[in-house]
Amino acid sequence: MLKSFVSRSDTELRELLEQTHLQFIADNIHAEWRSLDTKTAPLSSVIATWCSANTQPDQLFFILMAEETGHSLYRSKLLGNATLCKPVEGLTPFWYQATRRRLYLREAER
Secondary structure (H helix, E strand, O other): OOHHHOOOOHHHHHHHHHHOOOHHHHHHOOOOOOOOOOOOOOHHHHHHHHHHHHOOOOOOOOEEEEHHHHHHHOOOHHHHHEEEEOOOOOOOHHHHHHHHHHHHHHHHHO
């Protein structure tokens, strides 16, 4: 679910992810990546609703968000699935590896 790219096509989004060396996200992004309008509901509620409709209970996933908007997840059970990045930096190698480790550990727990 990518709120800031709602007006872009799937192809434009995949190209952007590939150009920014995020091929693994381009290859694995959910077919229903667009978010709903968040003007009337808290972002954490919108994300929870999207996850309920688009993921399976045992499915591994992560939420990539900017720190400035990710604060809405602090009181949410979704925080464990979130990687919060600095807006200018994005998904740095450090956060990429940390997210991979977290997903690996969750897979091992199953």
